[in-house]
Amino acid sequence: MRKITIVVLILAIAACKPAPKKAEAESETVENTEVEAPKYPEALGKVIEKHGGMDAWKQQRTMTYSLPKPNFIEVHTIDLYSRKDRIDTEIFSMGFDGEQAWLLDTDKKYTGNAGFYHNLIFYFYAMPFVLADGGIIYSDTEDLEFEGKNYPGIEISYESGVGASSKDQYFIHYDPETYQMAWLGYTVTYRSGEVSDNVKWIRYNDWTSVNGLILPNSISWYKYEGRELLEPANTLTFESASLSNEAKEDGFYQKPEGAEFVEIKKN
Template identity: 50%
Template sequence: MKRMMIAAVLLAVTSCKEAPKETLPEPEEGKMEMETPKKEYPEALTQVFDAHGGLENWKKKRTLTFTIPKPDAAEIHSIDLYGRRDKIEMPTTGMGFDGDDIWVLDPDNSYEGNPAVYHNLMFYFYAMPFVLADDGINYEEADALEFEGKSYPGIHISYDAGIGASPKDDYYLYYDQETHQMAWLGYTFTFGSNEKSEDVSYIRYADWMKIGDLMLPKILTWYTSDGRTIKEAKDPLPFENVSLGEVAKPDDFYQMPENAKVVQ
């Protein structure tokens, strides 16, 4: 568990981009369905969405919460799925996005990660494959991923210029060709850089749980790799107390606390 905690801290600095936010207007309050324009997706990606409960079911959800256990405490993550406001609650620190600013509450200066990256990092990994339906995304077929004698077909995801904090990032969704469930995510990390990267990291999505009518991850496992060759598994990262609701949290839930600071 100590290794898992260290790995999570390192992820906060080195693992992923801030993915694009929804561009649709946010409903005023309460339980509402998101009205979205019709968008065409590759057939393979639609089959993946359907294998996880369907994109239309996902769009009906307003609030996602989950807990990441840690040796000395836990992180409670809450996300507004329409406006993509978010909040992470920890025993002595916290961070979030209030719709305008990323903020961090760290009175003891004990947090060693990068709040600009970490405040929504785990949400984007956890909400796969549905976050790959966001606006400004381009899709094309990717070479299959081979692992332990099994071939996983792939979809390459890239971003339009100006989408998200690092639009030069690439994602690779790999799925089981029999069940169409997501099996792997490959991704590059270009936060703070204007250059493309060929260094791909891999996460295995092998353990799913049903939350209402949707399938969401129970455990994520990062792997070491050499180029496009996957090697050894790292410590698994579990997710607990997962809930999906159709009702928004009060607006002040995501507001920056009085003693917090804006992250530049």
């Protein structure tokens, strides 16, 4: 009888004990299902959403477009995950293999700076999505006025060591009614290594849909006096734009035979 009583007491105590492991597991499950909040401002989120959304952007792997020049056509190809890139023309090629930039220019026809240029146009073309990259610092900036309309904006700067020119600044301005991107201001510090207060301005008002993402069909640099925008100076047109969720074959972005590595200066 005494043994029965002890067994009953043990069972009763066990039944009354909490189940911490189960509670902890449930807590972990709840924590794991929490969605990480975007690290960019709400206004920029609305601009990105207007252009197709970050989820749709992240589904894409390879971007290509052509850039007509007076004597040749540049075909730009970019891996959107690794940011490896390649530019091909009938005269020369250049690219970035993930660590180093390279230039294939057998006839010595290229007169620019391949270490600076290989991905320059991509950042202008892939607006506003590239402004959600890591290592970015966001700040408020004053509205930009053009033809009697005010365009709110966001200032973008970079943490030290991010990109080839972490001292560069960007200013994205958008339509306050539609949240579509309208202007991009930027400074260039690549060659000098010094912070610049000379802001150049590009107008974004010609868009096209590529796989559901709204990307520029053309962009126009404007003449300016400080923040006063004058008239167009020159226009860059993009052709044959495409997006794919598949990566290029192994070795596509690697330095080809006969090419040379070129310096990428870090500011």
